[in-house]
Amino acid sequence: MIPITCFVQQGQIGADIAATLREELGALTQSELDGEAMINWIEVKPGNGFTEAKPSTSSLVSIQSPQALAQPERIAMLQHICDLWMEKTACSINEIVASINDPAQ
Template sequence: MSRVSFDCTMQEGQIGEELRGQLAVALQEITQDVLGESPDDVPVTFSDIPEGYGFRGGEPSTTSLVRGSIVGGVTQEVREDFMRRICDRWMEISGCTVDELVVSARDA
């Protein structure tokens, strides 16, 4: 069983297929750098919310959610570093703004 995994949910049409591979590799690299897990042991899944089915603040949403499940016991300092690196790389690759991204790193 993987000690770290990601479930990424995007609004339909926001992030094309060609970028998803890059995003998955980025998540696996950050996991290796920060948590020491082998990239091969870090599954990443993507799913789309159909247009008209996702809202934020009562309006149609353009937000992506990156839900990480990580091995417990890390310090908050490490957790924050992990989430911040993910934010930075996700914005760099996808072109989204900081307000269009939610990242979580929950204890498995």
């Protein structure tokens, strides 16, 4: 299982879109990392997340890779995640933070 943590602002992403995002993240880990995703979807209550001292509209997606990735591979996956989020949620590039972490050495 490949751990993925998604922090999203409660009420900003509808249930249908959230299901699509989780499905697409699962497909990404299967195709690129050859493993099933274990997604921890966390909804941050209004007023509990801030960016630039204002209520946040950002989402964060963090994937724990089972193997070290070459930088071009990592960049392609990160771009895919950002494009997916912008397409499905209509957020801007400044409202999605994506990271893919290599295993601890």
